[in-house]
Amino acid sequence: MSVLVWCVWATTLAVLLFLPVLSVVSNELCLWRQVQVAHTKVSSSRMFESDAAPPGSSEDLYCCNICTRLGWCNLWCPDPFTMICTFSNTIVMPTYVETNKTDAITCYTRRPKDYAATANITAGKQHIRAPSKVKESLVDGIYGFNSEEGFKTTTKDKDKWFVLDMGKEVTFTHVLLIAQRTSTANRTADIEVRVGTSAVMPPEGFTAYSLFGWFPGPAYPNQEIVLTSPQPVSARFISVQKMSGKSPLHLNHVEVY
Structure with a gap:
């Protein structure tokens, strides 16, 4: 406790x-x-x-x-x-x-109690030159602002996503994403976050989820991108997807609260 x-x-x-x-x-x-x-x-x-x-x-x-x-x-x-x-x-x-x-x-x-640190995560294929940037680091509950942390996908559209499974429906109002800490953080743009109550086939199935928020970008290094719902939202699954651009989806930390 x-x-x-x-x-x-x-x-x-x-x-x-x-x-x-x-x-x-x-x-x-x-x-x-x-x-x-x-x-x-x-x-x-x-x-x-x-x-x-x-x-x-x-x-x-x-x-x-x-x-x-x-x-x-x-x-x-x-x-x-x-x-x-x-x-x-x-x-x-x-x-x-x-x-x-x-x-x-x-x-x-001082961080709020969140659901992401206890969630299961699945994602598109990661960038082969970044073997240390595993998807689990997004939801391990700690971020030390190190360039080796975070998750980086390939540049293929079919891979630029990840989805959190909370295990059950939870209620929240905020989804926070932290951009990479390097100058290439400005490639973090057109990020769409959707929520749903049942599993779907990613990434095409994400369109069945409700739109929670959208970040047009570009981001600055280590930017805390906070998407907020005016009313509490209940969902089991949260999808995060880069919708356009030639660069990969590259984020360092996730919170849901």
């Missing part, structure tokens, strides 16, 4: 509330969820800082508010023995399961 942390920021005073803890910085309300992450993954983040909580202060309150104020911080990890907190831009979903248990440390993520 995950632990939630809320914290509250004031210019001169931080007040401990009930657990879970609340963070309000620049009128932003933040909810932090506990997750276990390997220390090596946190310390190898592309953006990484550490800071010590002032003597007599609450480390959790101090660290979650500093993470919020940094802007780029997605994860913070307190050390109760040294009172030093580390801050990372690595995205970790609350449903992420760390496999390296011996190196795991307790951290707190």
Whole structure:
């Protein structure tokens, strides 16, 4: 069972509330969820800082508010023995399961609880020159902004897609896609997201699904493409397809919440 942390920021005073803890910085309300992450993954983040909580202060309150104020911080990890907190831009979903248990440390993520990290994924044929860019990395629940992460299809129209199977109907309002982190992210365009309740033959069968959202593009490196429905949508399957262009479908991370 995950632990939630809320914290509250004031210019001169931080007040401990009930657990879970609340963070309000620049009128932003933040909810932090506990997750276990390997220390090596946190310390190898592309953006990484550490800071010590002032003597007599609450480390959790101090660290979650500093993470919020940094802007780029997605994860913070307190050390109760040294009172030093580390801050990372690595995205970790609350449903992420760390496999390296011996190196795991307790951290707190600001990402929402989502369905993608527990979904099954099928996809078109991947680019043969990118064997490390497997489709499972889209839904493994962690993204460290590394060029080796993500999934890249071939340039053939029949391959430029993937579909998530949640296992059952779930209700959500957001689908988030992160473009690749290189300059070729601008090739991410004309992306169509559809939803349905039953399996179809991809990619032709996706037309039977309801349109959830469309991203015209182009994207910029590491852009978080957020498609939103004004009303909650219930579906079991979510298809993502590049509809046109000569470039492949190339994305690094997916969230559904």
